[in-house]
Amino acid sequence: MAKFKKKSKTSQDIPTAALPDIIFMLLFFFMVTTVLRESTIMVKQSIPKATQLRKLEQKKLVSYLYVGKPTDTKKFGAEPKIQANDAFIEIEGIIQFIEEEKGKLAENEKDQITISIKVDDETKMGIVADIQEKMRDVNARKLMYAASRRAD
């Protein structure tokens, strides 16, 4: 009988010495990209999907409004509400909110303020139209409907 058994000298182990380094690299990536949220969102947020998305160029010019059903429906009811920063505001409060946000910007940037509205996709248009109306009142005319990418 012939000998079939071959003795291979190469080791079968994968060297794992570099594993911690790889993990650390990933770790740093996520640490850098992470943005810890400043305000907790108290409304339901399932952002609609769209294809024709554009990126906002200057982040400091952007203020956010969240619109949707409150997550705590027992306390706040089931009607869609507007959240700015950390609190719910009424439609009339938008004017004050935008003025405050404008106050944080330099004089020549005040008209450039962009309001990004993150609206839950189950919301009706009425509340969105009201927000737009108020934005026009205070001459904050740049608007973005936040949306996520739809793959098609």
Add this chain to the structure above:
Amino acid sequence: MARSGRKLPAINSSSMADIAFLLLVFFLVTTTIATDKGLTLTLPPKADPNEPPPDITKNQRNIFKILVNSSDRILVEDEPLTDVTELRSMVKEFILNFGKADQDAQDLYNTLPQSLKALSQQSESSSDFPKEAVVSFKADRGTSYDIYIAILDELQGAFYEIYGERIGLTADEFRGLDRKKPAENEKYKKARDGFPMNISIAEPTKIGGN
């Protein structure tokens, strides 16, 4: 006296990977990669209450009407429409119709690439030329936001596709143009020259909804 002959104490580092993994998982879970993306829009300035609203002298053929009611039914040019995705090609044909082109519009037409010229039907009943053509979009207060965004997406898509095709880019590449770079800004201007994005979003009606 230096203590010699003693071995340096080595820290066992085999659990380093575990610690790193733990941290990694934490950040993976808490991370929300900032998604500052969406459909951009510039609202019209507030109407002056002292001035009466301007008379609309626009010809009906130059207006592409889209109506959505509170039960999310769509009416496009007085015909019902069920599939939103059809809108894009309809709008493109409407804008590029060149029914009654004046000299300027004829010059504009001549600069278009063949693929866009092919869409021009020069029909009497559709828009005269791109500068005149307006897409009018009216929703109801009871229309769902989902449909609204889907339609707005198609409308903007139609324009971006035209812009892109004019300079040999896709709609995606066109939207990605960085206007801070002079070369790209030049392209952007060239693509939009003569083609304003005439999307008119009317104030919603108040039939359904609050």
